[in-house]
Amino acid sequence: MKIVLGIKWVPNTQAVRFDPKTGTLIREGVPSIVNPHDLDATEFALQLKDKFGGRITAVSMAPPAAIMGLQHVIGMGVDDGILASDRAFAGADTLATSYVLAKVIEKIGGVDLVVFGQETIDSSTAHIGAQVASWLKLPYVYYVEKLVNYDEKKKEIAFLRKLEDREEVYRIKLPAVISVAMHSQKPRPVRMSYKIMAKLENPIQIWTNKEMGLDPRCIGLKGSPTIVGGITWTPEVPRKKEVFQGDPKEAVKWLIDKLKEEGVIPF
Amino acid sequence: MYLNYLHWVEKSIYIYKKLIPPCGVYVLDVKNKWDVIIVGAGPAGSAAGYMLAKKGFNVLILERGRQPGYKELFGGRVYAEPLREIYGNDLEKAPIHRWVKREKLSFVDGSKLVSIEYQSDTSTSFTTYLPQLARWMADKAGEAGALLVEEVTVDRIIYKDGKVIGVGSGSDEVYADLVIDAEGVNRLLLEGLGLVVKLQPEQVAVGAKETIKLGEDKINERFGLNKEEGMAWLLMGGITDYIPGGAFIYTNKDSVSIGLVLHLGHAIKEVKDHISQMVEKLRLHPQLRNLWIDGDIMEYGGHLTPEAGPAMMPKKLALNGFLITGDAGGLLLNVGYTIRGVDFAAYTGYLAAKAAIEAHDKGGFTEQNLKAYESMLKNSFVYKDLTRLTGMQDLYNDPGMFKALPKLAVGTAANVFEIDLETPGVWNSFNKARRNAGLGLLSLAWKGYRLMKKM
Numbered sequence: 001m002k003i004v005l006g007i008k009w010v011p012n013t014q015a016v017r018f019d020p021k022t023g024t025l026i027r028e029g030v031p032s033i034v035n036p037h038d039l040d041a042t043e044f045a046l047q048l049k050d051k052f053g054g055r056i057t058a059v060s061m062a063p064p065a066a067i068m069g070l071q072h073v074i075g076m077g078v079d080d081g082i083l084a085s086d087r088a089f090a091g092a093d094t095l096a097t098s099y100v101l102a103k104v105i106e107k108i109g110g111v112d113l114v115v116f117g118q119e120t121i122d123s124s125t126a127h128i129g130a131q132v133a134s135w136l137k138l139p140y141v142y143y144v145e146k147l148v149n150y151d152e153k154k155k156e157i158a159f160l161r162k163l164e165d166r167e168e169v170y171r172i173k174l175p176a177v178i179s180v181a182m183h184s185q186k187p188r189p190v191r192m193s194y195k196i197m198a199k200l201e202n203p204i205q206i207w208t209n210k211e212m213g214l215d216p217r218c219i220g221l222k223g224s225p226t227i228v229g230g231i232t233w234t235p236e237v238p239r240k241k242e243v244f245q246g247d248p249k250e251a252v253k254w255l256i257d258k259l260k261e262e263g264v265i266p267f
Numbered sequence: 268m269y270l271n272y273l274h275w276v277e278k279s280i281y282i283y284k285k286l287i288p289p290c291g292v293y294v295l296d297v298k299n300k301w302d303v304i305i306v307g308a309g310p311a312g313s314a315a316g317y318m319l320a321k322k323g324f325n326v327l328i329l330e331r332g333r334q335p336g337y338k339e340l341f342g343g344r345v346y347a348e349p350l351r352e353i354y355g356n357d358l359e360k361a362p363i364h365r366w367v368k369r370e371k372l373s374f375v376d377g378s379k380l381v382s383i384e385y386q387s388d389t390s391t392s393f394t395t396y397l398p399q400l401a402r403w404m405a406d407k408a409g410e411a412g413a414l415l416v417e418e419v420t421v422d423r424i425i426y427k428d429g430k431v432i433g434v435g436s437g438s439d440e441v442y443a444d445l446v447i448d449a450e451g452v453n454r455l456l457l458e459g460l461g462l463v464v465k466l467q468p469e470q471v472a473v474g475a476k477e478t479i480k481l482g483e484d485k486i487n488e489r490f491g492l493n494k495e496e497g498m499a500w501l502l503m504g505g506i507t508d509y510i511p512g513g514a515f516i517y518t519n520k521d522s523v524s525i526g527l528v529l530h531l532g533h534a535i536k537e538v539k540d541h542i543s544q545m546v547e548k549l550r551l552h553p554q555l556r557n558l559w560i561d562g563d564i565m566e567y568g569g570h571l572t573p574e575a576g577p578a579m580m581p582k583k584l585a586l587n588g589f590l591i592t593g594d595a596g597g598l599l600l601n602v603g604y605t606i607r608g609v610d611f612a613a614y615t616g617y618l619a620a621k622a623a624i625e626a627h628d629k630g631g632f633t634e635q636n637l638k639a640y641e642s643m644l645k646n647s648f649v650y651k652d653l654t655r656l657t658g659m660q661d662l663y664n665d666p667g668m669f670k671a672l673p674k675l676a677v678g679t680a681a682n683v684f685e686i687d688l689e690t691p692g693v694w695n696s697f698n699k700a701r702r703n704a705g706l707g708l709l710s711l712a713w714k715g716y717r718l719m720k721k722m
Contacts, residue, residue, distance in 0.1 A: 029565055031333070033333075072333075189437070190419065191436075191438075191439055192416070192419045192421075192436035192439040192441065193441075195416050195417075196414075196441070199414055199416050200414065
């Protein structure tokens with residue numbers, strides 16, 4: 001099975017803090033990581049490869065630093081990587097990003113399955129999988145948790161996905177696009193031998209728009225119709241650190257009075 | 268594009284030789300293994316890797332963190348001279364934040380403190396961020412030809428037929444003629460080899476630290492520094508709740524590193540607050556907090572440092588095909604007013620590389636040939652400092668040292684400077700403070716003598 005795996009190199013949002021005065025993110029000094037939900041997708045793709053053989057190519061659209069992310073998944077067992085990286089791709093919204101990724105997948109050619117994570121931790125749109133599927137005119141299944149079966153001859157594959165109140169099984173013809181439900185897999189650790197290989201033979205290619213030859217109106221800032229109208233945030237409410245000690249009945253009365261005073265409860 | 272070679276090499280030895288590029292046919296070649304594998308891309312590992320790669324050895328450096336330096340923590344200061352011996356003038360290109368030209372030592376008791384300050388226009392040490400310095404040192408090794416591979420946790424040293432032949436990580440193994448252990452203070456690999464026993468609390472100190480972003484100009488103003496000049500400030504006494512150890516303040520380019528080092532053997536018995544709360548107390552100390560009151564805490568962290576000197580060195584630092592450097596060898600010095608870790612580690616890595624080169628010239632990495640490392644170390648400042656100065660350990664066990672002396676210093680100053688009506692004489696002030704601190708004249712004289720002698 002020829003699999004393409006999409007990953008994103010994101011700032012570790014657990015380390016990003018929020019400036020309570022300006023409402024902006026403090027990104028300085030924040031290390032980047034592979035989007036954790038993409039590691040679920042990586043594990044899922046690797047299990048398919050373990051079972052049915054084939055190759056996995058990881059793709060990403062990002063500045064060159066994202067090579068470290070591709071090296072990480074190659075360390076887990078992915079075969080090679082392609083980084084779409086060009087100044088012309090910068091400033092893209094999800095539409096322009098998915099366009100470039102779809103074109104990368106087209107250019108690779110002969111792909112059976114495209115695997116994405118459910119969403120990214122730095123923007124949580126969950127757009128990319130669906131948009132890539134629609135650019136490529138391929139069926140798309142999201143929240144995938146498990147492989148049900150795969151008929152290699154008929155190129156038919158069935159996935160199970162879990163929703164809040166039910167489980168669903170989708171049987172589709174390859175090629176197809178899926179996104180893997182977050183927290184549904186246990187991503188395997190990086191292996192020394194794969195990591196050494198990744199460094200020795202550098203199986204990562206960088207594709208700029210020279211190689212891709214995409215219409216500049218479809219990529220980067222120009223290809224991005226999304227407009228951020230504004231950002232708002234909930235200001236931090238300072239704690240008053242008031243403690244009541246004594247009879248529980250009085251405590252309830254005291255608490256209700258306080259909440260009324262603050263306008264938290266109206267009566 | 269690439270043949271699927273990873274499958275069939277999985278269960279074999281991972282030494283590859285590319286035969287027909289670029290179609291990617293890889294053939295296993297057992298003869299072509301690494302000359303040297305180094306475990307850990309810290310200051311010790313990278314210095315050794317740099318020297319050996321420069322000499323033409325085929326070097327593989329394996330690092331557990333996602334990048335060099337990600338698993339390391341230090342106070343904030345590095346002494347330059349040992350690094351200059353390794354890197355020569357290239358050191359000027361290292362990520363140096365400020366050259367330390369002001370040294371300050373303070374005794375703290377409650378909200379009061381007494382300080383001694385030394386100012387100079389020359390400097391022998393600099394402040395930096397360790398991940399930046401570690402990255403630089405690893406890159407130097409890389410430029411010299413070593414291969415650095417991150418995110419790999421080595422979990423065993425492979426010892427066979429009386430010699431070390433490689434290292435293992437999970438189900439993978441790599442082989443080399445020489446393995447250099449630069450794994451750091453937590454010596455799991457050496458424990459596995461049976462060369463050391465598990466760390467004892469008495470052998471280590473625990474450090475905790477915060478980095479506060481402040482801005483370059485504010486640092487210069489508040490600490491009285493010129494551009495690119497730094498301050499190193501050590502404090503002892505009440506700042507650690509009188510637990511043996513001390514606090515430190517270092518000025519980086521646009522941030523300040525503050526933290527504590529507590530002797531662990533004492534801390535586990537005497538500590539009242541969580542160490543993170545003790546760092547917070549340091550940050551909020553009434554005489555200090557205004558220095559960084561409007562700063563922003565960027566990061567915090569904790570780490571162990573070896574303290575016992577020769578007492579925690581492994582029985583041997585060289586085996587057949589094996590050398591031990593840096594913190595793993597117990598080669599760090601902490602004498603309260605001076606803490607030397609990074610430069611010691613780098614220098615011992617450098618000596619290990621030198622010994623390896625000599626051994627290679629003599630015919631191979633046998634224990635016999637590698638033993639020169641132990642004698643090089645014994646003749647170097649590292650070992651001399653360690654044996655001479657770890658007598659400080661005795662002082663740590665003298666409960667008066669970290670309590671009575673700071674109390675005496677602060678008490679005397681308080682008596683001299685805080686005047687009601689009558690101006691007090693210095694001798695009377697001193698004696699009053701001495702009695703309050705519970706120190707007899709003779710015992711004080713004895714303590715003073717020992718202190719001077721040990722230091």
